[in-house]
Amino acid sequence: MAKQGKKYQEAKKLVDSLKQYDVKEAIDLVKKTATAKFDETVEAHIKLGVDSRHADQQVRGAIVLPHGTGRTAKVLVFAKGEKATAAENAGADYVGADDMVTKIQTENWFDFDVVVATPDMMGVVGKLGRVLGPKGLMPNPKSGTVTFDVERAVKEIKAGKVEYRLDKTNIIHVPIGKASFDEDKLTDNFKTLMDAIVKAKPAAAKGQYLRSVTLTSTMGPGIKVNPARVTE
Incomplete structure (x- = not known):
């Protein structure tokens, strides 16, 4: 697997797998750990405290990211x-x-x-x-x-509209830009996405809504973001 190559191992050393980072720190790390020869996509993976098998706990919608995704969809x-x-x-x-x-x-x-x-x-x-x-x-x-x-x-x-929806494991996967984007653009895009997901919280959802938030680049390691800080 390419992910377990030398570059990946080096990138992984920069990340504390037990730590939950602030948004700014996490985005900074994503950029540092995106070491592939191509412009990697930065993705957000958000696990929600809902059950997607129930119609009243679905989370789905679409937003236009302020700075686009870095690629034009066909x-x-x-x-x-x-x-x-x-x-x-x-x-x-x-x-x-x-x-x-x-x-x-x-x-x-x-x-x-x-x-x-x-x-x-x-x-x-x-x-x-x-x-x-x-x-x-x-x-x-x-x-x-x-x-x-x-x-x-x-x-x-x-213009950069992305759809967010739960998969079968109650996780939402959304691209928020490219590793070449500056930190402010990635932060804007990430916060726009998180605001939309928080607003889309179903009334039937019980307990902690944002279970985990992880940022990663195409070939880089996962970086955990503190769920309590994502919309600040």
């Missing part, structure tokens, strides 16, 4: 007529309807990061539920990807 839009034209004008990478369904089904084509659909196209998109669902690519009204305002949806995604 967007596929399912729309027809005027809405298809609007999506193209807004900068969508691919726009179509049944033709896109066929392309995905027959070519196993997934050269896109986000799928947007107008509500009237969800019957068409539904045919792809089995392949898009497991990849987390199914459009959803809660994340703003099922909408008639395709122009706005595409522009927000291109």
Whole structure:
């Protein structure tokens, strides 16, 4: 495994695995431990005190990070007529309807990061539920990807909109930028994300909501952030 290489071991020495760092310290460490030859993505992993199996304890939404993610997402839009034209004008990478369904089904084509659909196209998109669902690519009204305002949806995604949602182990994984970002930009993006997740706390959640918060770069070690300090 590449993660256990010499650079990873050296980076790991800089991190106290038992310590919970302040946000500023953690971000500083993430940058120092991102030693790969490419510009690593900085990711936040947030474990919540909820049970994602219950509908009333779901945590899901989307936000535009103030400084973007450092990469421009490729967007596929399912729309027809005027809405298809609007999506193209807004900068969508691919726009179509049944033709896109066929392309995905027959070519196993997934050269896109986000799928947007107008509500009237969800019957068409539904045919792809089995392949898009497991990849987390199914459009959803809660994340703003099922909408008639395709122009706005595409522009927000291109500007750095990210979706946050619980996985089966009640953890949210979200990119918050690149290791090349300065500390202030990473801090802004991280706090914007944490504010949104704290505000999204379900009424049914009991006990400690933020169980653990970890920052890591693509190839670097995990750095624990003190959950009590993340929104200060």
